[in-house]
Amino acid sequence: NKLKPLRQEFKKITLQLTKLLNEESIASAQLQKARSSLVKNSEELARLRARNISIKEYSTTNFAVKKILSLKNAGIYGTVSQLGKVSSKYAIALEVAAGSRINSVVVDSDITAAKCIKLLKENKLGIATFLPLNKIRPYPTQGKSFSEKNHRFAVNLVKHDPKFRNVFSYVFGSTLVVDDIETARRIGVGCTRMVTLTGDLVETSGAMVGGFRRKTSYGFKEEEVDNQIQNLEKEFSRLRNISSVLEKRKLDFEKEIIELKQKKSDLEINITKLEKTTLEEDPTKLRKENQDLDKDFSSVNRKLKDIEKDLLSKNKDLLDLKSKKQAFRERMFSTKSSNVSSGLDSLDKNNQEIKELIAKTDSEIKNLDLQIDRIHLPENERIKQILNQHEKENSEFLAELNSLKEELKKQNDNIKNKESKEKQFYSNFRNLSIKRNRLTEEVQKVETIIIREQEKSKLIGQRINSVSLNKAKIIAEMEGLKKEFEEFKDAKIRRNIGVDELKYEIRQSEKILRDMGNVNLKALEIYDQLKVEHQKLVEKVDKLNLEREDVVKMMQEIETRKKDSFMETFDAISSKFTSIFSQLSTKGQAYLYLENKEEPLSEGMNIRVEMAGDKFLDIRSLSGGEKTMAALALIFAIQEYSPASFYFLDEVDAALDKKNSEMLSKLVKKYSSKAQYILISHNDSVITEANQIYGVSMRKDGISKVISLKL
Template sequence: MTFIKRLELQGFKSFANKMTVDLSEGFSTFVGANGSGKSNVIDALCFVLGKSSKKSMRAELLSDLIFNGGKKGRSAKYAEVGLVFDNSNNVFPYEGDEFKISRRVLEKGNSVFKINDNTVKLQEITNALQSANIDPDGFNIILQGEIQKFVDLKDDERRKVIEDVSGISVYESKKKKSIRELEKVEDKLKEARTRLAERERYLKEIINDKKQAEKYLKMQEELKDKKASLLFKKIHDLEQERTVYDEKINKHKESLKQAEAEIRGHEQDIESLQEELVGLKTELAKRGDEEQQAIAKKIDLVKEKKLELENIISNHTREIKRIKQREQNVKKELKDVKLSIKKARQELEEFSTKIKSLAGELKEKREASEVAMADRLVEAKEELLSIEEELSSLKEKLMLIEQSKEYSAEIKKLREKLDIKKSRLEEVVKSLSVNNDKLRELDKKKEEVMDYLQHLNSVRIKLETKKESLIDYSTKGVKSIMNSGINGVEGTIASLGLVDKRFNTALNVAAGSMINSVVVSDDKCAQRCIEYLRRSKSGTASFIPLNKIKSRPVSSSDKKLKKVKGAVDFAINLVNFDDKYRQAFEYVFRNTLVVHDLDTARRVGLNTIRMVTLEGDLINTSGLMTGGYRGKSSSGFLDKDIDKQFIELETNERKYNRYKKEINEELSRLRELIIKDREEKARIESLINELGENIESLEPRVKEVSGPQEIEGRIKSLTERKAELKELLKQKVNEQVINRVKEEINHLEDEYNQLVIDKGVKESELNKVLVKEQERLVEIMDKMAEESKVFKQELAQAKEDLENKTGELKELKKEESKFYKELKDLYDERDKVLKAVEDNEKAISELRKSNYDVKEKVQSLNLERASIVAKLDGLRTAFKEFSDWEPRQVRKSVEDLQVDINKLEVVIKNFGPVNMKSIETYREAEKDFDRIKNKTDELTSEKEEVLNVIEGIEDKKKKTFLDAFNEIRDNFKRIFARLSPGGIAKLILENEEDPFEGGVIALIRPKGKKILTLKSMSGGEKTIAALAFIFAIQEYNPTPFYIMDEVDAALDKANTDKLAEMIADYSNRSQFIVVSHNDELISASNYLYGVSMDKKGVSDIVSIKLPE
């Protein structure tokens, strides 16, 4: 197992200088004063390991981790942490006895990761750590205050912790893989069963055709045999057969007339349905415009208001936090002032005691001096003392005068500073007012932009509805192909061309049904599309493969017709399209000429060229003319104007969205400025109050001192009188005695006077500075409390409004959903009409196909009739040549044979169409059915195997979890008993039958107490329980190292001793790095690391190896 050998720091938080900390196996403890940077060591470890939460490193941004310069230094340009692991056992998949990871964060917040000084991605570091059983977000790293996280775990969260530790994720992975396999098998099985059912239905459908074909072949063989024998005996009956053919031909002609009548009926139905379709599309466009615009505008307004409220909540929360921080600072200042007042009063008491003592001593000395002097000098001595006392008082006043000069200078400076701050306050207030005005103006502009964007959205809906109606796919098959996503599908002819609205009707008619033909890249793509339609049973469609289609450009002779008066141009020239689709459009339009009217068409020549008038009348070269009234087409080519409107719309949308973005950015900038202005305003007002109070406290000191000239004159006269008295005393008293007494008295007087002055200064400081400061701080606290109250009230109101707006937005979303549901009904109705149109067109197609078959039959019957006539002529001639011919070995008479032949021919003729390929088709389909059935059986077996695998995985997963749970439960019970002697701890499965459907309950009974849940325990008991759970996991799945930051904070001495003993035991197996203040943990450590911080705010670390 590995361990951390070295920690390298540079520019990380308080560790400004490059530093290397050697770490060892065993138990290491980091100690130091609060604020010295101990926890910064833990933050560094979390940072380099890649722990996912920035909050765990006590930083909002990664750039906050860079050393900020401390108190007076320069900030670092980056922060870097390196971690060196022991790799002597090749735990990490890298060569060498050491394995190093490092991480550097730059000023912009981006990180650089390295392994052995080579730049890598974070995932590579994570993979390397995982190979050594190291998880940056695992339970082996417990940060300050995080011990509570283990206490607060819910029962199911506690179960998930054990799941993670047990490593059952590998089974979950296998299970998910098996489930995916099962889904694939089920999909294949479903597809196989669908195909099997299709083949079974197909067999049932064609078996009758097969039987009929076999019967038909048998009859044909019999007829062939009879005809071979009796061909020349049929002359008489051929006349009758010719009559039968005539009747059949007449009957088919009658059926053709009836089919044509049915086709006309279907065409009338289509025209009626088209009119209904126009109404539905108009209703869709109308409702989709007005109602959607109204709902969307409401939603946008509510979203805007919701965003505004969220900004208010964010700003107010930040303001409350700022006030709270200021309150803490003021409280600290108030506490310091109170301590200063208390200290000053103690000093005053000491001064009073000393003054009283010195006054007594001075009195004794004076009395002694009076004994030594002659009685006649008493009066002089008393006068001298009086003079000296007055001189002392006058000197004190002079000193106060000097101080008053300093106070005056200080007041002057304070007033200048006050004026500057007031001027700055006016600027800030003005800036705040201007920014608020700008904010309101921008809010108004933003609302106008949002309204216009909503208008553009409405225009887009109208254009898209109009565009959708124009390129609306006429059949289910075309719609299915356009939505299939098949590679190579280019689009329909209608969607690939743009036309002038003047020519729309003419070009729609000229393209005819091919307007909805699908253009594809090649014939292979067309084949894929057809197979897709067949598989999905989505109808039919026509395809134009660009690699196979043969077009015929307009000939030079046809081009001359364009010069006829009234001719517009050839249709191909009136459509705008990509040149790669030219062949497709030439194939659709061929040489169709667009003319103004039918008169122009006649001038050109009705049989000359295919023509179409502007009103949609079509003239074919055969002379067939189709025309009449045409309503406004609901579909067809896209109008050039629509394309132009789309381009203009997109340009405006980009322009106004860019304008909206600029406004939002400016709004954000202004809001930030307003917040900064408010903060600066509050700070300046606080400074102004502070400066005003300082001025008020200094001014009385200046006023209470009188003029210095009078005092100096009095001092001069007193000094002269003092000199006279001293001279007198020299003459009258023994000089030696007087000098000794004088020296003692002067010394005591000086000391006494100094104490009086010091006491006066201290009283002045106490009454006029400290007390005033205390009152000022109390007043600031009251103001901040009121300001905080206002912000909290506004914050609560904003949160309430935000909740209301959230509910309102939810209701609007419901309304919007209901609106789109109603629109869906209209779309469904439209699809029903389109389906009816498709059914009618399909019926017409079937009828026309049937007519074609009937015409083919009539033509065939005519040919056969002609053949019979020819045969009769031939037979008559032949009979003249073979008049003596007799039948060869025929058992039946000629009459009986003729009857048999007639019956066979009638039966065969009435047999109807026979699918002769059905026999081979049935044989192939039967083989396909057997093959698919075998595949279905194989897939069913495969499904059962996968289900068995999943069941086996679940059993292994449950067993692995229960093994881990039982071991951790036993560890938890034993470790808790060790940490809390006499106590009992249990882990119980909430659902023993299916542990993954329940949680893991933790029950604790401390010594002498009832069984408790974790939440009802004391702080120390909770810590013991959490640590027992962590150590129980450690014993089950040990990691190379454990990092703990003040986990012992809530423990008493006895419990701390037990924790220290346990960590010492576990440190023989894993490395422990602990931050603590407790002597018990420090004493139990193998290595001690002291963390300190110098006056510049830079941390340092020293290490000590403790004796065994």
């Protein structure tokens, strides 16, 4: 009676244990999946956060900007790149459109800006651009309106706080964002400033800057990235909660499994004890069977069939014995033998015990088979799989840990090297700044001394000039006195004459002069002057007659030689022009031709271009870039025929595309060995071929700033 409920309880616990093991396995798989998703989510979140941090760090690469932002002043809002968010589609275009203004610092007022500038000057920290909200004015988007389908104003593509509207209007101006260069050309190059989605820039001057541009992480914050970060943070929180729930659930399952295993073990012990108590009357046989089961559990399966056969035979024997027993009872009752009756009772009892023992043995064998098939073998396989998985994960974790340690070590070493280089750089920068300031002070002192010396030199020069003037005046007066004295140099000096007598003689001479009347004293002088001038005019007339004869002879010689000289020069320049044009352009060939070959000097000269397919065009039918290439080819042809010492070219590549600009730069590089070329250009293809580069920009104080670079 006690054994049956225990066995039922044992069976129930076994089923519960199997169910819990299955649920625990499912929970482990779900936990593993959640952890894997959590790791991937964490890596992606770290990558996106690193990208946002890199944008923030790049905006503070300027030491002056970094110092200003570190002040944590309420009036300093941050850089332009930190205050705006853009769509990933327009990220490159808006970064190029903003240019250097993307790192400008936005402040609340001009007072804050003035304080920051004063701080940078006092500490010699560098230069930064400030945009005060109370002074900055929006850029008027004048001109024709544009459709919203293919192109939009750049300022309308940035999400920002409304109070920064004027700042972004100033940064982008009337820049238009278009799909590609072809769209910009359809709108009209030069009508407004335009930038394509891939970063190609078209200026209002007609300059076009473009090419391959890699996407960087140093521009505006991307709205999609922020949204991804928010979504990933939510997903990360959700996965972490799921992992916590699954871990708790797995721990609860493991706890319940341990408890059920303990209960199962206790029930097995209790069942075994009860079975021993019920089979105490035949302990020898029970011990023998237990020993057989303990020695070789596998032999039970092989003996089952033999036992079944024995059972059949024994059942047959039992039926025979029952029939014999019944007959024997009848005889015994008839003989009333009490001894035989008691013997039969004992045999029945032994027979019943043997049946119970056989039934218990069969039941135990079935229970053992059931436990082996349903519990122990699956559990053993799961444990092996879990162990193998744990060993694999452990080895992977160890390998990953070692690689992360090595990577961490490399990163630490790299950080140390960069920190040391940074310290060295800043120390060198500070030393150079100090040296520059010292040299600036010395230059200022030297310039002051030079200015003083120049002033002294001017004073001395003025004195020398005044002395020279006085000297010339005295010399002139001396010459006049000498001329006046010449008429009296042969006169005799009358001596011992009184003053009164001299006065009397003077009055008499004056009276004689009055009596003579007015006399033209300059007549002789005028006559002499007219005579000299007449002689000069006669000489000039003779000279002009001789020069006229020489000019007439020269004109006759020129008339005979100028046609031959012109044709010789024309043929040389024409052949060089055709050769140079083919080097500058691959679309066709160009020729110089005379409008009147018989009398070339009576009419003009023109340029004809032969395009693909035997199509001839004159210079007026060419595009702006082709006209430029033809003009440059003529210049270089003349340069080869009659070289000059240097050439000055002002934005001659403005109408050229990238390929023609590269061909032009290579040709200029070739001819720069024979003459000096000075070019004004905004084209990267031309600039990269230069030996010396000068960049000129206008500062806010109206003074030009020149930066030179020698390649």
